[in-house]
Amino acid sequence: MPILEWNAGRFNKLIADKVMHGVELACIYVETAAKREISRGNIHGDNPSLPGEPPKVVSGTLRANISHQVVRNADTISGFIGVRENVAYARRLELGFVGTDSLGRTFDQAPRPFLRPALLRNRDKITELIAKG
Secondary structure, eight states: OOOOOHHHHHHHHHHHHHHHHHHHHHHHHHHHHHHHHHHHTTTTTOOOOOOOOOOSSSSSHHHEEEEEEEEOOSSSSEEEEEEEOTTTTTHHHHHHHEEEEETOOOEEEEOOOHHHHHHHTTHHHHHHHHHHO
């Protein structure tokens, strides 16, 4: 007589591996979308983006430093998309800034978001990629 055996540990690992793959694909998709958001040129810096628009490219440093990371622990799989720490002005562009910074410079800069729009415009695709993962 055949015996039916449930291997929950193996099943859970297989599902977690697939979800991890889907989260990785979704993060890459949003990272690429964010980089597209800031791909309009402004090589001489004399034609900046308007408030509410994504920033324009001057040197390419911001775009080159957009990255993602996927972290898996016992209970969760999390995907992160952001800018590496070495681009000090990234946060000011994304969120805007009014006041004096730590170097004594004064700013009254409206947001020029590029990460949040890339995430919000692609919610359906993100869900699809994770589900297919």
